[in-house]
Amino acid sequence: MTDAAMTPDSAHPSKSLTHADERTKKRNAAERRFHAYGIGAICTGMFFLIALLAAILSSGLPAFRQAVVEVPFTLTQEQYDEAEKALLKTGKYTEYFVTSLTDAMESEGVEIEFDKKAIERLLGKVGGDLRAYYRENEDQLGTPVSFELAAASRVDRYLKGTFKREDLQSGNRFFMPEDFNLIDAMREAGLIKQVFNWNFLTGVDTGVDNPGGAGIGASVLGSFFMMLVVLVLSLPIGVAASIYLEEFAPKNRFTDFIEVNISNLAAVPSIVFGILGLAVFIQFAHLPQSAPLVGGLVLTLMTLPTIIISTRASLKAVPPSIRDAALGVGASKMQAVFHHVLPLAAPGILTGTIIGLAQALGETAPLLLIGMVGFVARYPDTFVEGFIEPNSAVPAQIYNWAARSDAVFTEKAWGGIIVLLLFLITMNTIAVILRRRFERRW
C-alpha cells in the first residue's frame, strides 16, 4: 500500500473516464477539426456546383426570351393602293405603322413624339414586313390585324436590365438616347411583352451586325450529324473489339499491346485527337474541312476507348455458366458469344455507348482544329450534304459566340450551354434508366 494510491487526485488528477484530460481534449478537438475539414470540402464542392448552375441559368435563360411589340394595325384598301403607288413603298407602310402605334399608345394615355427612323432602329424593317404580309394576304385589308414584331437586341437587353441608359455614351445609327423614352412609353402602354424565342432554337448563326437574330439550330443539326457518324462507327467497332479482347484473344504480346494502346488512348488529351484529325483526314486524305463527317471521325477515335472499356465490363459481367451451357448443347464459340452473351450484355453496352456519345457531344477542342468554328449560316439541303458541307457544332458555336465581344453573343453562349446541357442530361437520364431497368445481378 502506497500513499499515492490513497490520494488519486494528486499524481494523475484526471485519470477518470468522466473527465477528459488536456491531451484527450486536444485529440478530440483534432478529431472534430478533421471532421469539419471533410464537411467543408464537400460543401465547397457543392457550392461550386451550385454557383456553376446558377451562373448558367441566370445568364442563359434570358437568351430564350424575346421582347416583342404587339400593335393592333388596320390597313384599308385605299391606304394599300396609295402605298403601292408610292415611290418608297415600305417607307409608306412604316408611316402607317407609326400612326397606329401613336394611336395605340394614346388610347392608353401615353403620349410621345417619334419618327420612322426610331421605329426602324427599335423594330427593324417594319415596313418591309407589313408589305410582305399584305401582299400575301390581300383579304386581310380593312380588318384589324395584331402584329407581333421582334424588338432589336438592344431593346431586349434594356428591358432585361443588362443595357442601361448610362452605358450609352452617344447615339449611333443603331441606337439614340431618346429611344429609351420610346421604349419606356411603349412599355407603359402595355405594348411590349416577352415571348419564347423560337428563333434561338431554330435559327442560324448571324454576323456581328445582327446579334439578336443568332440561333443555334444549324449547329444542333451539325452536332446531330456528327453524333450519327460517331454512333454508326464507334458502336460496331467498339463492340467487335471488346468481343475479341474479352472472348477470343489469346494471352500474348499482340493482345497486351492492344490493351496498353486502349488504356493510353483513353488518357490522351482531346486536342491531340484534333491534331490527328487535321493531319490524317484533312491534310492527308483531303476530306472537306469543317465537315461533320470529319468531326464525327475524330470523335469516333476519341470515344472508342470509352466504349471498349465499358463494353468489356458488361461482357465480363455475364457469368461463364451461360457460355458453358451454350457450348454444352453444341453451339460453336462464336455462336455462344453472338447468340447468348451479347444479348445479355446489350443493356450495359448501350448504357456505355450513350455515356460515350454524351462525352463526345460536349467535346470542343478537336473541333476547333478541324475548322468547325467558321461562320456558317445555313442548313444543309440534303441528308448527304449534312455530312460533307461545312457546318458548326453546338460546343464550337458556343465557343464562337463567347469569343465575340458583343454582350448579346455572350448571352447566346450561355443559352447555348443550356441547350447543350439539356441534351447531355437527357442522354445520361436515358442511360441511367436503361441501367436501372435492365441491370441483372447474377
Place this chain on the structure above:
Amino acid sequence: MPAIWLTLIVLAISAIGFFMGRQRALASAGGDSRNLHSLPIYYGSNAFMKSIVPAFGLMVLWMLVQPLFIDNRVVQMIPENEVAQGSNVGLVMSEVRRTADGLSKAVDVGLLDEETARNGAADLADVTQRLKDAGQVVTSEITQTVLNASQAYRSMAQTSNIMMTIAVLIVAVAGAAWGTMESTKSFRARNTVEQGVLALLIAAASVAILTTIGIILSLIFNTIEFFRLYPASEFFFLLEWAPSFSGRGGASSLGILPLLWGTLYISFVALLVAVPIGLFAAIYLSEYARPKMRSIAKPMLEILAGIPTIVYGLFALLTIGPILLSVFGDDGLGWMQGQRAVLTAGLAMGIMLIPFVSSLSDDIINAVPQAMRDGSYGLGATKSETIKQVVLPAALPGIVGAILLAASRAIGETMIVVLGAGAAARLSLNPFEAMTTVTAKIVSQLTGDSDFASPEALVAFALGMTLFIMTLGLNVFALYIVRKYREQYE
C-alpha cells in the same frame, strides 16, 4: 454521289450472292437442310462476306491511293519556276485541286460544257469568268499552268473513278460467284464464316493500334518538317514566344519555355484547388459519411465531372474572371489588369478536377482493408488519427497516382485555358497576369490559316508532340504506381 451508288450496287450484288449461295447449298442437299454441314444461312453469309469485304476493301484502298498517285503525276506538270516566291508546290497543288473541283461543279451547273472544261487551249480569262459565275471560289488569276494541270487532274480523276467502279464491281461479282460455287453440302461454311468474323473482330481491335500509330506518325512527320525550317535549339531553349503574323518564318521566335511555364503554373494552381478539396471530400465520403449522405453527395460531385469543358471555360471567362477582377482589380487591391489570368483559368480547372481526384481517391481509400482500421481503433486511436496515420499512408501511392492523373488532365486541358488564361506568353510568377499554355497555342496556331507549310503552323505539331509525350509519361508513371500499390494487399 457516285461513291454512294457504288456502295449500294455492291450491297445489292452481295445480297444476291447471299441468296444464291444459300439456294445452291440447299439444292445440293436435295432441299433438306439436315444433309448440309452447316445451317443454310452460313452458306449465304459465306458468299455475302466473300463479295462485300474485298469489294469495299478495294474501294477504300483505291480512294486512299488515288489522290497520292494523281498528285504525283500532276506535280511533274508544274515547272519549278512557276511556283511563286514565298509559295510552295503544296499551295499550287491545292489551287489545282480547287480549280479542278470548280470545273466539275461549273459543268454540273451548266455554265461550262464538258468540251471547254477539257480543252487545254481554252481561253484562260473566259474559263476564269465562267468559274466565278458558277459561284466557285477561285483566285483572281488562274495561270495557264494551273489550268492545264487542273484539267489533267480532272481527267485523270475521272478515268480513275471509272476504273475503280469497274474493278470494284468485278471483285464483288467474282466474290459472290466464288462463294456460290463453294456452296455444296460438304463445304464447311460455318467454320469459314466464323474465321472471317474473327478476322473482322481482330481488325476492329487493331483500330486502337492504328489510332496510336496515326497520332505518332502525324506528330513525328510534321515535327521533323518543323525542325527542318526552325532550329530545334531555339525551340527548346529560347525564352520568348512571338510568332510573326505576316511573313513566313524569319522573324518569329518560337520558344516553348514560356508556354511550358504557363501550362505548369496553371496546372499547379488547379491542383492546389482540386487536391485538398477532392482528397478531403473522398476521406469524408468513405470514412465519415452515412450511406444516405454518400448516395446524395457522391453523384452530385460527379455531375461536375460530366459537364463539358467549354462550360468551365465560359464560367472562367464570364463569372470567375469578373469576380476576381472586382476583388483584385483596379477597384480593389489593384493587382489584376484583366479578366484573363492564371488564377482565373486555374480556379475553373481546379473545380473541374475535384470530382476526378475525389472519385479516384475514394476507390483507393476504400481498397485499404478494414482490418488495418480495426487494428488502429483497437489501440485506442481516434478516427482522424487512424485516417492520418494508418489509412492515408497505406493509400499514399494510389493517391499520388490519382494526383498525377489529374495533373495529366490539367496539362492537356484546352478549352478552359483558351477562354480563361489569355493569349500572351509570359515568364512571370504573378498569378494575376495573363499567361498562355501549350494547348492554347496549338489552337491559335492551327485555326484560321490552312497553310501547313510555314513554321508558325508547323510549330503546333511540335507543341502537340511535347504535350503527347508529357501526358503519356505522366499516365504511364501514374498507372505504374497504382499497380504497384494494389499488389500489396492481395
